[in-house]
Amino acid sequence: MNYYSLHTLLFIMFICFSCTNETVEQYAPTPLALKTPKLFSENIIAPVIPSNNPQTVEGVRLGKKLFFDPILSGNNTQACASCHSPKNAFTDTSRFSNGIDGRLGLRNAMPLFNLAWNYNERFFWDGKSFSLEHQAFIPVTDPLEMKSTWADVTEKLQQHPEYPTLFQEAFGTSQIDSTLVTKAMAQFERTLISANSKFDQYLLGETELSGEELNGFNVFMDETKGDCFHCHGSDKNPLWTDNAFHNNGLDETFTDLGLGAVTGDPADNGKFKSPSLRNVEFTAPYMHDGRFTTLEEVINHYSEGLKNSSTIDPLMKKVSQGGVGLSEKDKADLKAFLLTLSDFEFINNPVFSNN
DSSP: OOHHHHHHHHHHHHHHHHHHHSOOOOOOOOBOOOOOOHHHHHHSOOOOOOTTSOOBHHHHHHHHHHHTOGGGSTTSOOOHHHHSBGGGTSBOSSSSOBOTTSOBOSSOOOOOSSGGGOTTOOBSTTOOBSSHHHHHHHHHHOTTTTOOOHHHHHHHHHHSSSHHHHHHHHHSOOOOOHHHHHHHHHHHHHTOOOOOSHHHHHHTTSOOOOHHHHHHHHHHHOTTTTOOHHHHOOTTOTTSSOOOEEOOSSOSSOSSOBHHHHHOOGGGTTBEEOOOOTTTTTSOSBSTTOOBOSHHHHHHHHHHOOOOOTTOOTTOTTGGGTSOOOOHHHHHHHHHHHHTTOOHHHHTOGGGSOO
16 A cells, blocks of 8 residues: 555544544423422322423424314314314313214313323223323324324325424424324323312412302212212312222113223223313313213212112212212302312413414
């Protein structure tokens, strides 16, 4: 090897060595910590945030845009927000929501808030989804909802003038797939935190309750009266749900098996997830099939409308009597208490609206 060849080889090796040791700055999205409400931090543990999907400013921004964008549906007419409206605590006022073909679903749309504190990570009325990311995955291909395919959705997003850049900012790649779409939407949904109702303010010493509201809370907590707290929380459980599944005496026989259809266990037939009682003022109609249009109907069900069945929850202790048998005053006061769980700041928060 001559002098010039050796010199050239050494020069190339030097350049390559320099490249491999050069400090290369890699883009990283901006971390975004969830603002855990004081009552949550005092009474329950930290939110559930997967290690492979940390909250970021860019991820939440992307997830919000996707949540309100009808591009996820087969004919570009229906967004997640079509059935989960912010002004209704992210649910639908219809008993059953319309899909893109005008076909009705089979259950009432569940409200969306405080989802990061669902510790068993089971979502939907029947618990068929095992993470918030998977929960966001299902409606896109459901023939009664968005009726699309993930191949079609990702292709539309890939060809969109904005989305590849937004995915690059949120996840460091402009190659879009269903995993990243659902991660972004889950990040946004975890920011939907409701914790500023009148009862929250009462517990924080910031306001007082009326006599009717206080008696309603006592009815709620009294095992000889309303006996509601086992499934729906208390002043020590600000989620106002146990996030578990119960047969609450709606039917003697079941056309919808609920959890039983998921587990295959007949002992789970007729069991459905306990919804949070937060924001019930905004989330009518009620129950998994939206059969009750008013809170009065719900209270009457537990007071004198229980129906026995083979899987009735043991917590429905007075099913043989038809219910807990509340007086008219206790019914009215119980409703007054339930209305103190309304979070007007949450439903009017511009951060959660499509702006």
